[in-house]
Amino acid sequence: MTESVHHIVIVGGGTAGWLTAGIIAARHKSRIQSGRFSVTLVESPNISIVGVGEGTWPTLRGTLEKIGVSETDFFRECDAAFKQGAKFAKWTTGTDDDYYYHPLMFPQGFTQQNLAPHWLRDGGGRSFCDAVSPQGQLCEAGLAPKMITTPEYQAVANYAYHLDAGKFAPFLMRHCTQKLGVRHVLADVTGVNQAGNGDIISVSTEQAGEVAGDLFVDCTGFHALLLGKALGVPFRDCSDVLFCDTALAVQVPFDEEDAPLASHTHSTALKAGWVWDIALPTRRGLGYVYSSRHTSEEAAHEELAAYVGPKFKDLKVRKIPIRSGHRETFWKNNCVAVGLAAGFLEPLEASAIVLIELSAKLIAEQMPANRQVMDIIARRFNETTLYRWGRIIDFLKLHYTLTQRTDTAFWRDNCDPATIPERLQNLMTLWTYQSPWFFDEFDRLEEVFPAASYQYVLYGMGFKTEVEDDEAADAVRARRLMGENLALTQRLRSQLPKNRDLIRKIHDFGLQPV
Amino acid sequence: MPHIAILNRDAHHDLRVRPHGVNQPEDRMHFVPVVVGEFGHLVTHYPILFAKDAETGAFFAGAMLGFEPGENLFAAEPPSRDVYRPLNLQRVPFFTSGDNIAIDLDSPRVGTHADGQGLFDETGGPSPYLQGIMGVFQQLVPGLERTRAFIARLLQLRLIEPVTFDLTFDDGRTITTDGLYTIDQDALRGLPDEAALALFRDGSLHLMSLMIASLKQVPQLARRKNDQLTQGFSGLSGAFG
Ligand SMILES: Cc1cc2nc3c(=O)[nH]c(=O)nc-3n(C[C@H](O)[C@H](O)[C@H](O)COP(=O)(O)OP(=O)(O)OC[C@H]3O[C@@H](n4cnc5c(N)ncnc54)[C@H](O)[C@@H]3O)c2cc1C
Numbered sequence: 058m059t060e061s062v063h064h065i066v067i068v069g070g071g072t073a074g075w076l077t078a079g080i081i082a083a084r085h086k087s088r089i090q091s092g093r094f095s096v097t098l099v100e101s102p103n104i105s106i107v108g109v110g111e112g113t114w115p116t117l118r119g120t121l122e123k124i125g126v127s128e129t130d131f132f133r134e135c136d137a138a139f140k141q142g143a144k145f146a147k148w149t150t151g152t153d154d155d156y157y158y159h160p161l162m163f164p165q166g167f168t169q170q171n172l173a174p175h176w177l178r179d180g181g182g183r184s185f186c187d188a189v190s191p192q193g194q195l196c197e198a199g200l201a202p203k204m205i206t207t208p209e210y211q212a213v214a215n216y217a218y219h220l221d222a223g224k225f226a227p228f229l230m231r232h233c234t235q236k237l238g239v240r241h242v243l244a245d246v247t248g249v250n251q252a253g254n255g256d257i258i259s260v261s262t263e264q265a266g267e268v269a270g271d272l273f274v275d276c277t278g279f280h281a282l283l284l285g286k287a288l289g290v291p292f293r294d295c296s297d298v299l300f301c302d303t304a305l306a307v308q309v310p311f312d313e314e315d316a317p318l319a320s321h322t323h324s325t326a327l328k329a330g331w332v333w334d335i336a337l338p339t340r341r342g343l344g345y346v347y348s349s350r351h352t353s354e355e356a357a358h359e360e361l362a363a364y365v366g367p368k369f370k371d372l373k374v375r376k377i378p379i380r381s382g383h384r385e386t387f388w389k390n391n392c393v394a395v396g397l398a399a400g401f402l403e404p405l406e407a408s409a410i411v412l413i414e415l416s417a418k419l420i421a422e423q424m425p426a427n428r429q430v431m432d433i434i435a436r437r438f439n440e441t442t443l444y445r446w447g448r449i450i451d452f453l454k455l456h457y458t459l460t461q462r463t464d465t466a467f468w469r470d471n472c473d474p475a476t477i478p479e480r481l482q483n484l485m486t487l488w489t490y491q492s493p494w495f496f497d498e499f500d501r502l503e504e505v506f507p508a509a510s511y512q513y514v515l516y517g518m519g520f521k522t523e524v525e526d527d528e529a530a531d532a533v534r535a536r537r538l539m540g541e542n543l544a545l546t547q548r549l550r551s552q553l554p555k556n557r558d559l560i561r562k563i564h565d566f567g568l569q570p571v
Numbered sequence: 572m573p574h575i576a577i578l579n580r581d582a583h584h585d586l587r588v589r590p591h592g593v594n595q596p597e598d599r600m601h602f603v604p605v606v607v608g609e610f611g612h613l614v615t616h617y618p619i620l621f622a623k624d625a626e627t628g629a630f631f632a633g634a635m636l637g638f639e640p641g642e643n644l645f646a647a648e649p650p651s652r653d654v655y656r657p658l659n660l661q662r663v664p665f666f667t668s669g670d671n672i673a674i675d676l677d678s679p680r681v682g683t684h685a686d687g688q689g690l691f692d693e694t695g696g697p698s699p700y701l702q703g704i705m706g707v708f709q710q711l712v713p714g715l716e717r718t719r720a721f722i723a724r725l726l727q728l729r730l731i732e733p734v735t736f737d738l739t740f741d742d743g744r745t746i747t748t749d750g751l752y753t754i755d756q757d758a759l760r761g762l763p764d765e766a767a768l769a770l771f772r773d774g775s776l777h778l779m780s781l782m783i784a785s786l787k788q789v790p791q792l793a794r795r796k797n798d799q800l801t802q803g804f805s806g807l808s809g810a811f812g
Contacts, residue, residue: 205628206750566627571731571752 073396587687
């Protein structure tokens with residue numbers, strides 16, 4: 058006897074829960090319509106969602122399009138804005154003129170040739186980002202990544218979004234329940250009922266009785282109610298690598314309604330961590346992510362106040378404890394965790410939502426036909442997901458290990474080799490002699506951070522790779538590609554509208570579907 | 572800012588408007604907004620396509636008179652009855668303002684030229700010329716709304732797709748058009764019966780057929796351009812030869 062997998066129960070209605078519901082329901086739309094498959098989302102009416110998490114990755118464009126959301130509606134209803142990358146300030150030396158960009162466009166001609174060695178030899182006085190991509194310049198000029206005539210989800214310059222997390226989950230909820238046939242149960246889960254082999258049969262709720270299913274997705278956030286509490290999968294702490302354990306978050310109004318709107322995330326290093334600063338059309342959302350082992354809450358408050366300026370005294374500060382790490386496995390028995398229930402890493406590169414998308418997509422695409430094959434899929438899912446968490450940890454740590462700052466114990470401790478994962482240490486040794494590109498370790502089909510991201514951070518932070526002379530033909534091509542990049546930069550700078558202007562137009566007129 | 576005034580029989584009794592063909596800006600438009608009611612007339616001369624308004628991104632329907640900004644391949648045509656002029660060219664230099672007709676007093680066509688058309692007759696009623704203009708607006712104003720509805724319907728059913736034309740002319744020049752859209756014929760064929768029938772009943776299917784048929788005017792238009800280019804050449808070589 059094979060037990061078919063037909064009924065999916067998602068517990069939790071934050072960004073993770075609703076994105077997972079949308080991705081699974083859109084992928085299995087016709088089976089849902091014909092009544093052979095169901096997606097049910099159970100969510101507590103009393104426990105609020107975490108409601109932060111406003112920076113995303115360009116994958117979200119494809120995800121929203123796939124689940125059938127109109128990009129215009131998304132902009133209007135989620136207070137969304139464009140994000141073309143991140144600007145890291147004061148990470149390398151801590152001086153006022155210290156910054157670099159991690160943009161979302163690949164270096165010019167990236168699939169043909171690695172421009173990094175050429176730039177290292179002869180960068181023409183430009184930063185790595187400016188030598189190979191227009192996007193840092195577009196961000197500096199406050200330009201949008203597309204025009205009002207560019208169709209929904211298409212880009213002139215690659216982009217992701219900034220969004221209001223408090224509006225995003227309800228927006229997805231409306232779409233999932235109205236368009237994709239997802240069942241919504243508002244109830245508190247009070248118990249998890251398991252079979253002898255540990256499989257979850259149902260969850261008991263206070264308001265809606267028992268909800269049974271074949272596959273359970275744990276999206277209960279930091280509670281990790283199913284995978285953590287019921288199935289007892291341990292948490293693997295990684296605060297020995299990534300030290301930040303507290304966030305102080307505030308929302309800052311604009312001085313005037315039509316103030317320029319940045320199209321990138323600002324990330325500014327402070328004494329014991331860093332501040333994220335994300336501009337939405339109606340307000341900025343920002344927060345100090347710091348290590349409580351390296352500073353006190355009062356001192357952190359003061360640093361954040363100095364960053365925000367005089368307005369700070371009127372703002373409500375929200376303190377969010379965070380714990381870096383992830384579950385040892387993510388899929389056990391018939392339960393898989395997605396989102397904060399699976400783990401959390403400081404939001405330095407906005408990796409949480411992208412990981413939610415990738416995990417949900419993997420579940421949707423590999424939806425086990427029956428309980429018998431589920432373990433095979435679970436094993437694969439765990440292997441891939443564990444790999445992804447490891448790569449994200451390495452990539453985040455890279456930002457810290459490249460610093461030249463020694464002004465506080467936080468920065469000094471971060472460079473202590475004992476805190477740097479061995480794999481990352483090996484990579485740094487390797488990159489001293491050859492720069493990351495294709496054929497490097499991380500070239501899986503769906504890598505969270507591709508080699509290009511490593512290049513932008515390494516060379517943005519002044520890392521030196523020893524390079525020999527180019528093959529003559531490569532040198533010619535590299536010069537041509539860099540010339541093309543400069544021409545493209547100029548063209549886009551004159552063509553693209555201001556970020557705020559385009560967002561206003563999207564509100565007024567909408568983007569066209571084609 | 573052009574000086575636009577609501578038409579008034581006392582103030583504008585002596586005004587005269589020159590007919591088209593005197594090389595005004597509107598005679599150099601290469602893509603003229605049109606309304607669905609004209610499609611049947613347009614199809615015999617012009618490709619009918621969609622483009623996007625640069626300010627709003629909104630789709631509009633237009634007749635293609637040339638391949639590049641500033642190029643109207645029909646401008647040299649002697650005004651004869653067999654080349655239909657889109658209503659938006661016929662109406663120049665008039666506009667509507669609410670329910671009234673307004674006139675662009677700064678238009679070089681407007682003045683007291685002896686060769687112009689008067690707007691009012693002796694009794695103060697509209698002249699036959701002005702009656703003609705009023706007729707144009709009677710088609711244009713409700714036509715705009717119908718055209719918008721037609722486009723909204725196509726977008727909703729995802730029946731619009733981008734199209735590019737790659738053209739090579741005898742003088743070696745190549746043009747690749749940009750920003751043009753037409754009917755997605757595959758999507759149209761893939762519609763469920765019910766939707767197709769509804770499009771037939773409300774007249775949209777007919778309009779789409781006219782747009783599809785009008786694509787045959789692209790090579791014709793290209794030939795027109797080619798003729799003008801090569802005539803220019805032979806004229807030149809004649810001068811030297
Ligand atoms: C300070 C901070 C900054 C961040 N910045 C970013 C960023 O820039 N980019 C990014 O990608 N991510 C960021 N994140 C992460 C991001 O916020 C989360 O990944 C995302 O919001 C997903 O959360 P979630 O849905 O897993 O959990 P939550 O939003 O916490 O949702 C949990 C859900 O579970 C339900 N629930 C809990 N217990 C029960 C119960 N007993 N019964 C029924 N339902 C229950 C709750 O009602 C709720 O609906 C940040 C996180 C923090 C803390």
